[in-house]
Amino acid sequence: MLLSKGFEVEMYTGTPQGQIIGLSDKIVADLDGFVIEPDNRNVEYTTAPFYRYEKLLCALVRPRTQLRHYLKQQGDYTLIPGSTLSLGDSTQFHRSDPQNPYHTYIEQTYGTKVVTASIHINIGISDPETLMRAIRLVRLEAPLYLALSASSPFLDNQATGHHSTRWQMFPKTPTHVPLFENHPHFIRWTQEQLNLGTMQNVRHLWSSVRPNGDNRPYNLNRLELRICDLVTDPIALLAITALLEARIWQTIENPSLDPLNTSQYTPEELIHLTDNNETSAAHQSLDAQLQHWQDGRTITAKDWIEELYEQTRPVAKKRGFSCFLSPIKKILREGNTAQQWLKMYSSQQTCQDIIANSIQTLAEQETELEDKLCQMLVA
Template sequence: MSAPLLLKGFEVEMYTGRADGTVVGCSADAAGALAGFMTEPDHRNLEYVTPPEASYTAQLELLLEPRRRLRRWLQPRQLTLLPGSTLSLGDSHRFERSDPDNPYHAYIEATYGTRVVTASVHINLGLTAMDALFAGLRLLRCEASLLLALSASSPFLDGEVTGAHSQRWLQFPITPPLVPLFRDHRHYIDWMEEQLAAGAMRNVRHLWTSVRPNGDDRPHGLNRLEIRICDLIDDPMLLLAVTAFTELRLQLLLQDPAGQDPLATSRFGAAELEAIADANDRAAARSSLQARLVHWRTGETLEARTWIAAELEAMAPLAAELGLTRWLAPLHDLLAGGNQAMRWLARHGRGESIGAIIGSEAVALERRERALDAWLATEAAQVPGGS
């Protein structure tokens, strides 16, 4: 019998702005007018969250429904949703507070400045058994670079080419700067309490790393893994494809913990795995699918694109068993044609301005959402098993 699909949910941050790609902040007004939207410390991006749901078809609707309401609100203001994970057309030299009276926002501005004014998507996957959750955390920490390679969408900042595919990840302040590969729940609790006591973290949410445990009573009450490394994946179908890839890695781990847990099967110890994972993340931020990464299992150096393709091939039987093959399809196109950052850089290399690229991509994003709305209306009920 097939294993049940994991609960999943998303935290989506996006910029708002004009059709020419200029970012215009309105998150405080939007959050005040629309249920389900939240502000970030800088008002140029806003966030919405989808509730836990195992079905991919259901999550597609949950991703699209808030955007329909938001777009109706934005239209009379002559604003739209903008793609990308950094302030492609600026201004990253100025912080624009969404709530000037909020002391935590004041702390963020004073401590980090606009390094945190980025847009991204956080992917949450439900695991409630602590041994499985921390084994999954170790696996995803060691493979987070693959997810960044797939999602990279921030090659521009302040109207300039940065030289990176994910400028967001290079500038975002990892906090604390060194995070261990947790052995178990007790190790995580003790480490968190040490960080809080030392002032390295302001609160339990102030763990800004590639992937972290999540739950309503951290560090004690945990029920999911939160992947934080991904740039904004504005295409809901591609986001679900990356999620399906990640879920399959976790499903394999659940089937074969000894064969998939890095601490159980790698030739490297925990400290070496931590260093390899962090170096891989930086390499993926610079070169995404073209990055040369060190495999956690063997120490082999290989291109991110090659590693991802090999995992897709190895997981194909399980994907078919779980009904996820169709949801993975966008990844094959991405591996062949490049991720968003790579495509944007190719267009810029052919002479297109950054403004023209962002503006046209904003139009394409809205068209894609309308097409998915139509698809859901006519075909979602026919998805076998509701996955």
Template sequence: MSEGLLLKGFEVELFTGRPDGTNVGVASEVARDLSDFVTEPDHRNLEYITPPIRAYEDLPEALLRPRRRLRQWLSPLGLTLLPGSTLSLGNSSRFERSDPTNPYHDLIETTYGTKVVTASIHINLGITDLNWLFAAVRLVRCEAALLLSLSASSPFLGGELTGHHSQRWHQFPLTPKQVPLFRDHSHYTQWVEQRLADGQMRNERHLWTSVRPNGPRRPYELNRLELRICDLITDPAELLAITAWLELRLLELRDHPQRLDPLLSSQLSEKELAELADSNDAAAAHTSLEATLHHWQDGRPLLSRTWIAEILEQLAPRADALGLSDRLRPLDKLLESGNQAMRWTAANSQGCSIGDLLRQGSCAMKDQEESVAHLSGTLG
């Protein structure tokens, strides 16, 4: 049942490497041979984008078909797909360019180095009503830490346990360093134009924050919300559960803006809301579901896990009405058993090596791809 649901698309970044977890870069060669893949500045990871789809039952195959094609391409080279969102076993200090002639890549390497060599998943939800879109950006900015808490999958870097559940978000350079809660489209447009003029942004895409408006001609033509904070989520059931949670939250916002738009219902100022959101994101990057966050309504402290459970309960009637209750069930397991980073950290503390964890994760990714292929009748 897809009536009343939003269009959904995903930008998926992946690491390639050996079965033992060592990163090996082949992005340029993959992009040359497989038209649906594009390079990142460092050739150890690459990206594909799914088409906009409304129905949840069609999303698993759209997500996993490119992974199967890439895996088939990698297999003769003895390479595979790696889970996680950082260079878990790779050289985390050396940048490995995918295109040495690209001047924008020069800027990335010189300015940020390997801080940006990460893998993640960006969730795009189609919203063309600009008032709803900017209210959605505000609400998600204030609750993005919850989505990072569910998706954290990067506790390792360079063969070491870092102490952060999302090392990726901990190290990623937010740009510009201070981003306001946008009051409306005009505010956003003027702000972007000013940042381009003063050099804080090098192009219209150079807004690296937890969530942003997106569209065919930013900042002027917009048609979707892009959530950027999530670590790589390799399990499609978990990814669609997080996506359904986000979509239901935005549908609730559409119908109850006076209660859910932070600019209309918070006791905090715009500046305080932006600072609270960034502080919550940093706390979630550190301890994810166990982080103490502060609610955007009044600044009260509460555990990330508790806040997520409270919202899940609030969303239950709409989820039931839209036939999404089953889609949300993986979130119960995440809240009970922990996210990927928490599970990996616990296993590593019991003596399981990082290489073994990556190997197991890579095998699980392959099993997911084959399982969905069998269910959909797709061979590759």
């Protein structure tokens, strides 16, 4: 038995040279399955929830194959990796729907800090109290998923000094989100925020992880991890998802694995610790020095992930998805996207050359996966 999994994928469109150009209004008008973001330069698609990882892989690749064909018909356009406006322009907001009042609020309140691309990972959990327990655990370990996924070291044609510039500047909203003790606590808190105006609607909860469902905050059925930068390699994304699923299975099977029960810290201290860990992970990703939520020891993100990998591997093996978990070791060994790009940058490659080469590599990789794996599954 596996948990259901689905993705919300935001990506930039533009030229093979890396210039980001807004096309989402046209894409959404012409293609099913894509939705606009407030800024026209990125577009989003959502995969249906699947239990099997093989189906998830094709659900990730096929919409991008369709979108690539469409973009070529519109001109010399393609999909661009990375989670920030790597080559610019972050001084201008390009509205996708000028008549949308919520988009107006976002532009006026946050500007281009929200014009980022990311992956949201949704894991199905039907019982609301099990969901809340999983969210408490995942929130404290969310910096590790950011460290694995970091892919935004550039902004406006410059290295920023951060591995995830996206999360470093993203306006987490509201500014203070508690560790929810239970489902009624989440309902009360959400109602308070809506009354205070710190949230404009039930979707306006922009934290690293949140409960999700068809009628928030009342009917909930999934955990949504929002902290990850855009992971364009589907194999790497499935590995990160497998780590997340295995960790959730651990807390499902062992309810005592709950920060409210197994940490030496108070809930407020845990929030402060985790906020600091998120900042550190945004800055140095896998090399970041973090503070462990259970005992307070200092540990690098890479070493902490190594520990979790060893702990969760038996869980994944028991449930038949350990082969999808194993690429975590490759990320730890070779570095995430941001680290690989910064290594090129330190060897005198320009931001534009790095992005342009990555665009070509991404297109080739997706074609290979579509031809070899997805076609095989259909057969």
